[in-house]
Amino acid sequence: MLSLEEILSDLEQKSKKSREELLAKIKKKQEELSGLVSSEGAAHLVARDLGVSIIRETKRELKLKDIKPDMKNIETKVRIIGITDTRKFKRKDGKEGRVASLIVTDGTAEARIPLWDKQVELIDEKTVEKNDIIEIKNAYAKENIFGGLELRLSKYSRIEKVEDDKSIPYRVIKPEFERKKLKDIREGSYEIRGNIVNVFNINPLFKTCPKCNSKLEKDNKGYKCSEHGYVEPVNNLIISTIIDDGTSTIRAVFFRDAAEKLSNINPNTLSNMTQEESIDLIRENILGKDVLLTGVVRKNKIFDSLEFIVRDVKEFDIEYESKTLIDEISSFR
Numbered sequence: 001m002l003s004l005e006e007i008l009s010d011l012e013q014k015s016k017k018s019r020e021e022l023l024a025k026i027k028k029k030q031e032e033l034s035g036l037v038s039s040e041g042a043a044h045l046v047a048r049d050l051g052v053s054i055i056r057e058t059k060r061e062l063k064l065k066d067i068k069p070d071m072k073n074i075e076t077k078v079r080i081i082g083i084t085d086t087r088k089f090k091r092k093d094g095k096e097g098r099v100a101s102l103i104v105t106d107g108t109a110e111a112r113i114p115l116w117d118k119q120v121e122l123i124d125e126k127t128v129e130k131n132d133i134i135e136i137k138n139a140y141a142k143e144n145i146f147g148g149l150e151l152r153l154s155k156y157s158r159i160e161k162v163e164d165d166k167s168i169p170y171r172v173i174k175p176e177f178e179r180k181k182l183k184d185i186r187e188g189s190y191e192i193r194g195n196i197v198n199v200f201n202i203n204p205l206f207k208t209c210p211k212c213n214s215k216l217e218k219d220n221k222g223y224k225c226s227e228h229g230y231v232e233p234v235n236n237l238i239i240s241t242i243i244d245d246g247t248s249t250i251r252a253v254f255f256r257d258a259a260e261k262l263s264n265i266n267p268n269t270l271s272n273m274t275q276e277e278s279i280d281l282i283r284e285n286i287l288g289k290d291v292l293l294t295g296v297v298r299k300n301k302i303f304d305s306l307e308f309i310v311r312d313v314k315e316f317d318i319e320y321e322s323k324t325l326i327d328e329i330s331s332f333r
């Protein structure tokens with residue numbers, strides 16, 4: 001990513017506006033987006049508003065999933081996971097042409113690299129073979145008619161086989177938790193982002209056996225485990241909420257570590273409080289909070305509705321979040 005300084009000097013030249021003016025615009029843009037974008041991100045948006053292109057030759061290695069059609073000067077490292085048969089065809093001038101494609105991946109996505117005519121010799125002479133890792137320089141990207149990504153080579157492009165350091169997988173690795181909007185989720189594993197809009201008034205403490213983690217029965221002598229008898233119980237936190245992401249809502253339940261991370265509350269501090277006091281404290285700490293969660297969506301058979309069992313409360317990756325936001329804003333134009 002270009003630094004703010006790099007973007008600014010480029011913008012100054014191309015827009016003929018003063019640095020002060022540009023900085024003010026960048027600050028204003030950041031404020032408009034509630035500080036969600038970095039100053040670099042805001043500078044890119046300002047450039048776009050001014051109709052200035054500051055996408056320069058990027059020489060850094062790109063991940064296939066981040067490559068968009070019409071990007072140029074692409075440098076990337078991928079593994080060949082397939083090679084198509086060579087197809088011969090007649091050109092308009094009557095000469096015979098040849099084409100074959102390398103199917104490649106870097107673990108984030110797949111792409112095809114069509115090789116034409118003399119380039120097919122790379123395959124014929126086994127300069128590159130299936131399972132090899134190759135480095136590609138100066139390629140450009142196109143979307144093929146099937147909507148797939150193609151990396152195309154010009155006469156300035158380079159393909160080079162490099163040592164297999166095992167850094168690149170043999171297939172696309174799907175993220176365990178895929179980001180989804182609530183309106184689109186079904187049963188399965190997801191990452192969601194939304195605001196906590198309600199906290200249910202249920203007892204936030206449940207007591208378990210320190211030896212086997214089972215739930216304990218309470219009688220007049222204390223807390224009893226069916227296997228270990230009377231024990232000193234462990235306090236565990238459970239928080240049941242409603243999350244709203246603007247597209248829909250879902251009941252989300254936080255247990256133990258996830259509940260503590262969400263609320264910043266140690267469950268032992270609640271053990272001398274009433275349920276109402278505990279819920280008030282929890283609400284104070286989490287109502288309205290913007291959260292990023294991974295977890296599993298299950299069907300609650302009693303309520304016949306979906307609920308989200310939270311696995312983890314994640315830290316925001318600001319760069320990812322601002323990129324997602326920019327994509328969303330762009331899609332409204």
Ligand SMILES: [Zn+2]
Pocket residue numbers: 209210211212213214225226227228229
């Ligand atoms: Zn036990």
